[in-house]
Amino acid sequence: MDKKNTRLKRATKLRCKIRQQKAIRLSIHKTTQHIYAQVISGDGTTTLASSSTNQSEIKSGLKNTGNITAAAEVGKSIAQKAIAAGITEVAFDRSGFKYHGRVKALADAAREAGLKF
Structure with a gap:
């Protein structure tokens, strides 16, 4: 198997x-240039909140969008949007990425901003 598989x-x-628990999930995806986060409903049909380094309000405050500080900003932003939508508890879906670096920074920032997982 290769790395992607x-x-x-x-x-x-x-x-x-996560699907068996029917929990609302915080799903992330990362590329070398950007990181994306979505809060998805328990049945997996609707996106309740989303944030990424492509958004102008996040991108404007950053020098580089592919580093740990950018991931932390996305984590804060997604937590604020989720709390505004009435969601305080989620399951963290790291999309198979190992829990270190940018993934960990996003998760820690979301926890500090008030999300529980």
């Missing part, structure tokens, strides 16, 4: 567990 296999296993 291994990541997708990890993501599938994690999403099956």
